[in-house]
Amino acid sequence: MPDGGPRLLAGTVSRDPLKDRSPGEGRPLPDSYWAATAGPRPEDDGVLVDDRDADVAIVGGGYTGLSCAYRLAGNHGADVVVLEANAPGWGCSGRNGGNIRPGIGRVPLREWRERWGEDGARALFDEQLAALDTVRSLIADGGIDCDLQDVGLLRVAHRPAAVAGLETDHRLLAETFGYEAELLDAGDIEKDYFRSAEAFAALRFPDGFAVHPLKLAQGVLRLARDAGAAVHRASPVSGWRADGSGYVVETPKARVRARHVVVATNGYTGDSLHPALKARTLPVLSCVIVTRPMTANEKAETDFRSTAPVADTRRLLLYYRRLPDGRIMMGGRGPIDERAVDHPRWKRRLLEALRRKFPPLSGLTVDYYWAGWVCLPFDAVPHVHRLDGHPDVWFSLGYCGTGVAPALHLGSLLADRIGGGEANIPAALERPMPRYPLAAFRRLGQRAVYAWHRFQDG
Numbered sequence: 001m002p003d004g005g006p007r008l009l010a011g012t013v014s015r016d017p018l019k020d021r022s023p024g025e026g027r028p029l030p031d032s033y034w035a036a037t038a039g040p041r042p043e044d045d046g047v048l049v050d051d052r053d054a055d056v057a058i059v060g061g062g063y064t065g066l067s068c069a070y071r072l073a074g075n076h077g078a079d080v081v082v083l084e085a086n087a088p089g090w091g092c093s094g095r096n097g098g099n100i101r102p103g104i105g106r107v108p109l110r111e112w113r114e115r116w117g118e119d120g121a122r123a124l125f126d127e128q129l130a131a132l133d134t135v136r137s138l139i140a141d142g143g144i145d146c147d148l149q150d151v152g153l154l155r156v157a158h159r160p161a162a163v164a165g166l167e168t169d170h171r172l173l174a175e176t177f178g179y180e181a182e183l184l185d186a187g188d189i190e191k192d193y194f195r196s197a198e199a200f201a202a203l204r205f206p207d208g209f210a211v212h213p214l215k216l217a218q219g220v221l222r223l224a225r226d227a228g229a230a231v232h233r234a235s236p237v238s239g240w241r242a243d244g245s246g247y248v249v250e251t252p253k254a255r256v257r258a259r260h261v262v263v264a265t266n267g268y269t270g271d272s273l274h275p276a277l278k279a280r281t282l283p284v285l286s287c288v289i290v291t292r293p294m295t296a297n298e299k300a301e302t303d304f305r306s307t308a309p310v311a312d313t314r315r316l317l318l319y320y321r322r323l324p325d326g327r328i329m330m331g332g333r334g335p336i337d338e339r340a341v342d343h344p345r346w347k348r349r350l351l352e353a354l355r356r357k358f359p360p361l362s363g364l365t366v367d368y369y370w371a372g373w374v375c376l377p378f379d380a381v382p383h384v385h386r387l388d389g390h391p392d393v394w395f396s397l398g399y400c401g402t403g404v405a406p407a408l409h410l411g412s413l414l415a416d417r418i419g420g421g422e423a424n425i426p427a428a429l430e431r432p433m434p435r436y437p438l439a440a441f442r443r444l445g446q447r448a449v450y451a452w453h454r455f456q457d458g
């Protein structure tokens, strides 16, 4: 594939959910490396064409919606319908980087105790480790072949000044949370991982891993359907209204009358989906490139032998990894205005960042480029709760770009909450989602934050 124009075909990135009232209808999966390598698509239940009743109607067919459906149907015997506007896994769940480590939201670890108290911080930390177990259990339950790279994850100091921060986090993890990350120096990185011009130390999370995200989403889709849930594609929900002891959920061709509604639309949540969701989220664009495979020479010159997922220490962080077939994937923030995402500048930006880290890879070209909307709540942590004034409408939203494990885990816990079982949702997360102050100016605020972070990143 040539490194010419951007590979942004129809359906790759949708309009800004803050501007566009429509979540799309039956858009194809983006033209990503994951879509090209996921193999045959598993079946779903097609478009919803007949009215029906259900215990739970779930809006959105990504990790949150599918894991919630699997647990509700499998563990709680619920009659569940997932309504997906486009295709199952079409959103972030089929287009993310597939990098998984302990981590939830974007609040720096050193602020956790102040924010949630000693017990609250520990409970949240333990739950983020439990989230990794949830992903592993789902993979095992479904025998999901998702190219698991179970080799730990590195957070790499991209400049010498960032080393002290890693050392502080290393101590904090051990002393406050009893978590043994490994501190590596530049020599360790070079010996076991790669030779990079931007790797001055690293924190290794031994239980971090990486997956093929779309294969994972498709595996959870299979699990949910095998457990008895119906998953409908091309069935966008335009809204719902209270009706007797439940809700009537509207799609273009048919309606679902359900006792509970779950909103699992994350970065694709528009302000117009429901008045109680208005001004609660900021959809933010994130972009990914996948290069052509490295040549033997390029491999030798960088000694890029590990497939461990890596993130750097920038505030506007870059993450990357060597894929099993020798390509390099790199991701980072995208433009503020989605109309700019087609501009070759955004693909080039990532490629240049990759070349700065690995100068011998300066001849690499890009085979795939795509983008997606992640969800940033005002307080930078996910929320699992009921909609204000609607006790049977639930949501799990706001993973701040680190959502593979949290979405699968919190979707499952939400199912337990709805199903009446014990649900160990940390108090830090089971709270209403705050509204953005001056919500009309969210994009302006984003611009200011990006400028400040660029300055901090040097």
Ligand SMILES: Cc1cc2nc3c(=O)[nH]c(=O)nc-3n(C[C@H](O)[C@H](O)[C@H](O)COP(=O)(O)OP(=O)(O)OC[C@H]3O[C@@H](n4cnc5c(N)ncnc54)[C@H](O)[C@@H]3O)c2cc1C
Residues within 6 Å of the ligand: 023, 059, 060, 061, 062, 063, 064, 065, 083, 084, 085, 086, 087, 088, 089, 090, 091, 092, 093, 094, 095, 096, 097, 098, 099, 100, 235, 236, 237, 238, 264, 265, 266, 267, 268, 269, 273, 286, 287, 288, 319, 331, 370, 371, 372, 373, 374, 396, 399, 400, 401, 402, 403, 404, 405, 407
């Ligand atoms: C480029 C990129 C890279 C990322 N990399 C990583 C990573 O390496 N590691 C990590 O942990 N996280 C990463 N993330 C974040 C992670 O992918 C998400 O947090 C997670 O997938 C969210 O899952 P979800 O099911 O909540 O939402 P999604 O997977 O986004 O699903 C939401 C779905 O809702 C549907 N929808 C929206 N509105 C409606 C409606 N009205 N009716 C019906 N359906 C509707 C959409 O079509 C969409 O399919 C990345 C995200 C992006 C975009």
